[in-house]
Amino acid sequence: MPPVRELTLVGFSLFSMGAKNLYLQTFGCQMNVYDSERICQLLAARNYRLVEDPSEADLIFLNTCSVRVKPEQKVYSALGRFQALKKKKPTLVIGIGGCLAQQEGGKFLQRFPYLDFVLGTKEFGRINEVLDDLEVLGKRGLAISLDGRIDPYASLPFPPSSSKATAFVSIMQGCDNFCSFCIVPYVRGREVSRPSRDILEEIRTLAAQRVKEVTLLGQNVNSYGNKTPGEIGFTGLLEAIQEIQGIERIRFTTSHPKDLSRALIDSFGRLSKLCEHIHLPLQSGSNRLLKRMNRGYSGEEYLERVDGLREACPEISVTSDVIVGFPGEEEADFQSTLDLVERVQFDDLFSFKYSDRPYTRAAEFHDKIPEDVSRRRLRELQALQRGITLKRNKLWEGKEVEVLVEGQSKANAEENMGRTRTNHIVNFPGKSDPHGTLVWLRIEKAFAHSLRGERRS
Ligand code: SF4
Helix, strand or coil: CCEEEEEEECCCCHHHCCCCCEEEEEEEEEHHHHHHHHHHEEEEEEEEECCCCCHHHHHHHEECCEEEEEEEEEEEEHHHHHHHHHCCCCCEEEEEHHHHHHHHHHHHHCCCCCCCCCCCCCCCCHHHHHEEEHHCCCCCCCEECCCCCCCCCCCCCCCCCCCCCEEECCCCCCCCCCCCCCCEEEEEEECCCHHHHHHHHHHHHHHCCCCEEEEEEEECCHCCCCCCCCCCCCHHHHHHCCCCCCCCEEECCCCHHHHHHHHHHHHHHCCEEEEEEEEEECCCCHHHHHCCCCCCCCCHHHHCCCCCCCCHHHCCCCEEEEECCCCCCCHHHHHHHHHHHHHHCCCCEEECCCCCCCCCHHHCCCCCCHHHHHHHHHHHHHHHHHHHHHHHCEEECCCCCEEEEEEEECCCEEEEEEEEECCCCCECCCCCCCCCEEEEEEEEECCCCCCEECCCC
């Protein structure tokens, strides 16, 4: 499961001609960011332009996440704030999409009478149809079908567009794994792979727009194409992207350890454009809990995969997700997680406290862990990982690395920020490198969350 974050999309390049204002807030994973970009394209055709201030908006759209309790709570508090705006400006349209919209469906319209429409995870392509119904018939919209035959991207009237050097590309939707803590199969449906023909065409279009790096998205990219007779598998897809001129870097997320094949491991040593980074969610180091989570691998098997990756590609960086306080987690289970984290030496780790999610099996487990115990375990795990991350980052000091410039440094407007192939953030002096430039830097100093580079002399 990719890390959860929140962002507001502003300044999307298609919006210079707009007559109406759109405020779009995206919660959750990269899949939602990708969907939000496509929603922006659809609304650009309706003359909407993005604004940063919700009080200027004619349309507010929230693309939501329900993978954990926290992003869900943020959506409810945002809705409360926007209700106040609608009282002042009754023509304001408020819509909601994404996983929480799929989860709650029509209940959202009942509970929030000021909400105008709800779009499920496979239905965002119908946003203009729903807005037509609202404008012409005054009808509040609800579109939440999870029909496995729907490819939400196939029906979009526009090719993807990016003004940046990096782009996300969805290669599949949904998941068949039913990990006992996870809501994704219920809100994104069963796993459906997009045709490789469409994906490759999309990436060629992006390459023509000078995109240099693509990140392939899916809940479990390792099983790409497995359910479609005659379709190329995931390594076949990577090989085909390797041949696309203009694309310099390929990334993907997320990989399920149980489906990480030998062929994919070997691809890291074989495909020059495949970046040396893998996000491989561990979730727990306890075999008892991994079984209860329905993860389909043991701690030993996880380690074997990581060892195989490092053998195939010694410089690979490995990041992961861990849940603490899963129902029934005893001190010994938690210690097994600490031991495995210590043994693997992740470059970075996204760790979370377990929270009950509707429909999931774990929500029915009775042996929940008290909040204070989960909190203490999270602190302990994060302290351990902080030390490991800094130690791993220090290994980069003195090395020369290729960095793709992504823009201004957040900490210092006089500096650039970019990423190494291993996905480390590097800040370095200079404002002259336009985004999308590949530069070679020498790493002078490592910090907990970033590296500092200087131009190679
Ligand atoms: S693999 Fe498990 S955790 Fe990941 S999306 Fe599927 S059910 Fe959720």
